[in-house]
Amino acid sequence: MHIGFDAKRYFHNNTGLGNYSRTLVNGLARLYPQNQYTLFNPKPANNYTVPQGMPLSEAQPQNWLYKSLPSFWRSRGIVDDLKKARVDIYHGLSHELPVGIASSGVQSVVTVHDLIFERYPKQYGAYEVYMHRKKIRYACAHANHVIAISKQTAADLHNLYGVPEEKISVCYQSCDPVFARRHSEIKKELILEAYGLPSQFLLYVGSLIERKNLLGILQGMHEAGEALHLPLVVVGAGKAYRKKVNAYMDNKGLGKNVFFLADNPEVPATFNIRRTENLSALYQAATALVYPSYFEGFGIPVLEALWSRIPVITANTSCLPEAGGAGALYIDPASTAEMAAALVRIQDDAEMRQALVNKGWQHAQNFSLEKCCASVMEVYEQLLA
Template sequence: MRIGFDAKRAFQNRTGLGNYSRTLVTSLAEYYPEHEYVLFAPKVKPLYRPPRAAVTITPQRFLHKLLKPVWRSRWVSGELQSHGIDIFHGLSAELPFGIHRTGVASTVTMHDLIFERYPKQYNPIDVATYRKKAKYACEAAAQVIAISTQTKADLMEFYGVPEEKISVCYQACDPSFQAPRDPQTIRQALVRYNLPSEYFLYVGSVIERKNLARIAEAMFLLKDRLNVPLIVLGDGGAYKEKVKKYLAEKGLTSRVIFLNEVAKFAFRDLPALYQGALALLYPSTFEGFGIPILEALWSQTPVVTSTGSCFTETGGNAALYVDPFSVESIADGMFRVATEPALRQGMTERGLLHAERFTPEKCAAAVMQVYQNILP
């Protein structure tokens, strides 16, 4: 097979969608080298070095170079046959418009429909754009890949996608999280960023759904019982400023470190940051998968996360679950994981076992099965 990919996120996105794209393409090329892989990218950046077996296609015509977003969203369809593509995979919830008329089979990975569940947390124009792209992709694709059973249920609920058209293929995280760092390496990373030796960790955008405000309120509840600082790796806008205002009012500013504000953080240090943490705090109200949970499990870092949504899929029996709408429940989870060493030990042991369900090899195998079902 000659498999084409929408590779924009692989080259341009440093977080979730980019990590998914890079890990999947690299894993497919490693475990299934008998196939050919073609990356269609509006622009190429050093963020990603594709496998040697992969070919990268960028806009060539003057108008296509001038209007790269249009090339990616529409004009790529007209190039698929000339590049001999057997199947095209939209890695980030969209397919180029018109692909259904090309005769080229396609699949699309749908990560979540959070914009449908919480439309008020998005710009209305963005919601309309996301909806148009997602609906078209689900209609045009021969098979839809959902990254969790939660996302599968949402596709059926919001868009009426037939159950038999959806395959759940769990994602993997970057293999670097699987490699244990020795204590000295972890200490060196913490010293490099002037960080404390004991801390909770928050990884993700600072937006309402991720629930940093309630974590801050939980820290205030615990201020006389637990003195563990929080490192926040992620950025945000108005919601972040709201949280910072609360921290200032409650005298907690020194207890929360917004890492992006004090240092230019390098991704290569992220595994060490996880492995040095007392626990990952991830009481999000809703996710499609929750990749930081998996990164923490591989890092042998305890996870405090939410009941509901996809979290029990990703965290399994290894995480400590709290009510994301209850400050008291979040505070209780934080206190328990900080003060019960036996609990932490059991969580890390179960975490490694559960993480084995989400290896790059298993992820690649599940996706390859989808391709083979489409093109037997």
């Protein structure tokens, strides 16, 4: 079987879609080495390269037109290259498929991560919403099969876009295996020292946008008052929402209790938190992850926390109970009182924390790399059966 991938995010994105692409593709190549895998990359990359020793190869546009217009190659011109390479299945890893794929003779699969822009359009530009909608509708209409990364996304595809249920498979995503590996105490201490962090803290990982609800954590911290002793460490960046967060912190005097790692640009590259091994060490050093997002397609930080063996506070909405299972403490993300109570409880109740860790570790096994890759491989095999 020869499988081709839309590898734009694999090579050029260092956050969610990139992590999904690299984890899945590298996992498939390692676990199913009898197949051939080609990464179709629209332009040269500096950040990521193809791992050695696996049946993976990279393909880029060859003629001057497509080299000059890599987006055009990715959206249209790539189809001829797929046929020339004798690709059996082409997998669009991030919502998109090229025009003409349906009549090419190449089977196609598309992964849709979420339809959040349909629920929260004001958090996107009008043109961005239009393009997301156009690309995803096209991909779902022309793909031979659609992969949704959660039951929530599968339901949204069916209910909002009318994609037939039998055309959709839920294939959960995994996270980088490094999160499950135990870091030494020295490694964790070095990360904390590099960023000037205390030895005990709560952790937030995510973009600083309205939907992810960092402000809800801060409101809970303020309401908890002196009963809460743990500071909050924030991994993530943002602009407009960060101003709103800063204004609230200034008004409530919370500044000394919140650490924004994005404000530490001078940290040596060895300890850069964008490196997965450093981020996973930070997770393992935390008392708990706090992730009260109003809506997610999956909520990968929750899974990263479970693999890291730390408890989670998260929202009881969208797919987050799918991701957290019995390893999380659930709250109404709009309730400041529930947030405050959960923060104090996770801080004070060591027995509960350990119970959540144990249950979370068991739940995380449902999202092992082996299971996630097997579910995707089953989709491929059924298409070629």
